[in-house]
Amino acid sequence: DGGITQSPKYLFRKEGQNVTLSCEQNLNHDAMYWYRQDPGQGLRLIYYSQIVNDFQKGDIAEGYSVSREKKESFPLTVTSAQKNPTAFYLCASSTTTNTLGGNEQFFGPGTRLTVL
């Protein structure tokens, strides 16, 4: 049963603490992505990775860090430098084919992070 898992579903953190969100996929996808969703807004790209050991900043990377040591895993660390970390975080994966079609993203269930 292939898919993307994110854990935990809900996460609470004290201000000033770093926290790491897990994302695992068994779809054999090369590309993985992290998005943030705030109320009434769309998904904003934090980081993405198209291949193991390589990743690029998205539109709102400040205060976040990632690693891609394995194809299946793309953890996101929310650091204390992130000014407004409370949000819903979504991980996604896709193939990297550049043919027209077939590279839709598959999303995990999300992690809701609340900073107390």
Add this chain to the structure above:
Amino acid sequence: DQQVKQNSPSLSVQEGRISILNCDYTNSMFDYFLWYKKYPAEGPTFLISISSIKDKNEDGRFTVFLNKSAKHLSLHIVPSQPGDSAVYFCAAGDNFNKFYFGSGTKLNVKP
């Protein structure tokens, strides 16, 4: 600056009628467009897509139309069902496998 815009935050439609959700984009380099459906506290699920070489793609009750000259795409749902009630996001992708999402339209299909 948002490259993909959904200007209608919400839409209400009677069951059985047509739902039309609209999306505009600014970057002419986008070559792949997608629609996702999202329920609260869940990840989006892929609905339908269209490449820039086409102007229409149909899948059952769902049809996506692309007007490249106007940089506009739309999703038609016919007939609408109460189970279609959700937030719909459009997304556009470039040849770097990077995707840009609109802010979403909340569809309410009334029984």
